[in-house]
Amino acid sequence: MAPIREGEYMIQTNGQSISRLNLQHYWVEETLGYLLHPDIPVADNAKIADIATGTGIWPISLSRRVPSTVQIDGFDITTAMFPPADWLPANVSLRTLDILKPLPDELRGVYDVVCIRYFGVLIRDNDPGFVLRNLVDMLKPGGYIQWVEADIYNQRVVTSAHSTLAGPTTLEQHLEPWRGYLDASGLRYDWLKTLPTTCKETLKMSSAKLYKPKLLPAFRFTASASVLGAWEELSYKFLDDRPDEFLGTGPELRKKIAGFRREVERGAALDLEYYVTVARK
Numbered sequence: 001m002a003p004i005r006e007g008e009y010m011i012q013t014n015g016q017s018i019s020r021l022n023l024q025h026y027w028v029e030e031t032l033g034y035l036l037h038p039d040i041p042v043a044d045n046a047k048i049a050d051i052a053t054g055t056g057i058w059p060i061s062l063s064r065r066v067p068s069t070v071q072i073d074g075f076d077i078t079t080a081m082f083p084p085a086d087w088l089p090a091n092v093s094l095r096t097l098d099i100l101k102p103l104p105d106e107l108r109g110v111y112d113v114v115c116i117r118y119f120g121v122l123i124r125d126n127d128p129g130f131v132l133r134n135l136v137d138m139l140k141p142g143g144y145i146q147w148v149e150a151d152i153y154n155q156r157v158v159t160s161a162h163s164t165l166a167g168p169t170t171l172e173q174h175l176e177p178w179r180g181y182l183d184a185s186g187l188r189y190d191w192l193k194t195l196p197t198t199c200k201e202t203l204k205m206s207s208a209k210l211y212k213p214k215l216l217p218a219f220r221f222t223a224s225a226s227v228l229g230a231w232e233e234l235s236y237k238f239l240d241d242r243p244d245e246f247l248g249t250g251p252e253l254r255k256k257i258a259g260f261r262r263e264v265e266r267g268a269a270l271d272l273e274y275y276v277t278v279a280r281k
């Protein structure tokens with residue numbers, strides 16, 4: 001059986017996850033330079049959806065940058081990381097939705113923009129088709145999809161010229177079993193690079209374009225803290241109960257992560273490429 005089963009979310013949804021996701025939000029915004037790609041127009045009466053919204057940080061942040069008449073609805077399979085409804089901006093709502101299931105009729109053709117971010121951990125066998133169809137079905141004619149991902153499969157280790165580390169780091173050595181774990185779960189990120197083609201050829205969208213922003217070296221510590229935090233959450237969520245041939249037991253992985261953190265303190269870091277697809281229905 002695959003280490004991560006179909007539809008399973010590999011990370012936790014607790015207080016630590018909230019901090020990590022919100023950290024990722026600021027890292028990605030700094031890297032991209034925008035929350036919503038400048039090619040996507042936002043009219044005063046626009047309706048915007050954010051799928052798998054997590055903590056709702058994207059709708060909350062965006063609400064501060066668009067007219068207060070723009071309605072932004074965040075959806076997630078769980079409410080576990082949502083702020084209380086009475087703490088949300090007036091034009092933001094957060095609700096439950098399983099985007100891996102057929103779309104409820106009331107959500108069809110409603111939105112001018114549908115955003116999805118960091119959902120690659122649930123895309124199996126390089127096939128985003130089902131999710132993409134749901135996103136397109138949520139759009140009005142002429143509406144836009146924005147899909148943002150960091151490629152956690154092809155991440156690599158870089159070391160500062162000022163690092164005191166010699167030889168390959170244990171962090172670098174860990175990337176091989178990490179890829180083995182993802183491979184065995186059908187979680188490769190090749191689909192990201194062909195997403196615009198899928199939008200145009202399979203979903204018959206009128207236009208689609210891929211953007212690959214330049215990475216900011218000063219954010220490598222942030223990237224590393226985020227990935228190591230996610231691995232730690234995975235160790236608690238899955239490995240304590242389901243030790244794995246690639247990643248071992250929960251305590252084993254956590255011990256390794258403590259070592260990776262020491263290497264990061266000495267100038268090693270993870271680089272992850274970002275991919276942004278903007279497509280119009």
Ligand SMILES: C[S@@+](CC[C@H](N)C(=O)[O-])C[C@H]1O[C@@H](n2cnc3c(N)ncnc32)[C@H](O)[C@@H]1O
Nearest residue numbers: 009021052053054076077097098099100117118
């Ligand atoms: C890595 S987080 C991304 C959160 C958010 N998009 C962001 O950028 O901060 C992935 C989210 O997907 C949600 N999720 C997992 N399975 C889902 C499903 N089937 N439908 C909708 N959301 C799902 C998780 O609860 C989690 O909040």
